[in-house]
Amino acid sequence: MEPQEVDFAHTEGAARKRREKAVGLAKYVWDRAISGKELLDLTDSTLRKLARAAGSNPPSTMETWLTVAELLDQKSAWAERHPDHPSASPAHADEKIMWVKPPVAPWTD
Template identity: 55%
Template sequence: MDRTEADRYAHSDVAERSRREKAVALARYLWDRDISADDLAAMPAATRRKLARAAEINPPSSDETWTVVARLLEEKAAWAAGRPETPRPNRDEKILWVKPPVQPW
């Protein structure tokens, strides 16, 4: 596929649908681990790639997909704000991906 074909594909309906499916799967994985859109935005690209692989998803090649993931996480957080019982089965895994800053002594 030459550059022109790649550009056409990147903005096609098929690419958009594929990007959306990948974003939904990533957002579900992150939500279950209590990783927010802000946490995601603060992550280096290398960590996001590792996170996608841990979710058994081929890492997105563009920031467009990660932007959709962040938007989905924000929408889910707004929806869950009034529903504290919303389960997050792997919440304890958050520390593996989002480390709190180390406090000085």
Template identity: 60%
Template sequence: MADYAHTDFAAKGRADKARRLAAYLWQRGITGAELLALPPATRRKLARAADTNPPSTDETWSLTAELLDEKDAWARRNPNHPAAQRSCSDEKILWVKPPVTPWHAPPPEPPGR
């Protein structure tokens, strides 16, 4: 008996979930590489924000990342198409934090100066 994870029905479910996630994430300007670099807890929160039950395997997340990369490539080729316009890109900062530039304080003055 084959386990559920390797059935056609399960593959269809993963593909459907990946499409829902990719649609939500792409509107927010999140790339496939950024998605895969996120910690699992953040990915789960993202899935819930997309009204989707969080995937239990990395297979669905990998498929989502591939779909994001495909949509990015398509959007670059068709920049004037309405579907190539992101509506929520300002929300990206909620999920993907830019690298922090370290701030270095000047060395303290020696005593007696």
């Protein structure tokens, strides 16, 4: 009988570490008022820079970023239900422009 190969990326320990990293990233991203959709629209390069700014090594797979986006959506829903709670407002919303660029309006004459 041959030994089975182990997929180390999908062990319980790996899932726990991925979740911990996602929570840390989500906290940083939430404080910059970036939505889950906006996060997933960012380029790979920008996601790496964002992770480093959050004090984290960039995730090696998109799986972590998908978890971050889910956490952001959950936090947004919670914030809508609790608008008066101090944690319902992003602390550094003014920094969003550093990561998510608004659409450029076309020139008109």
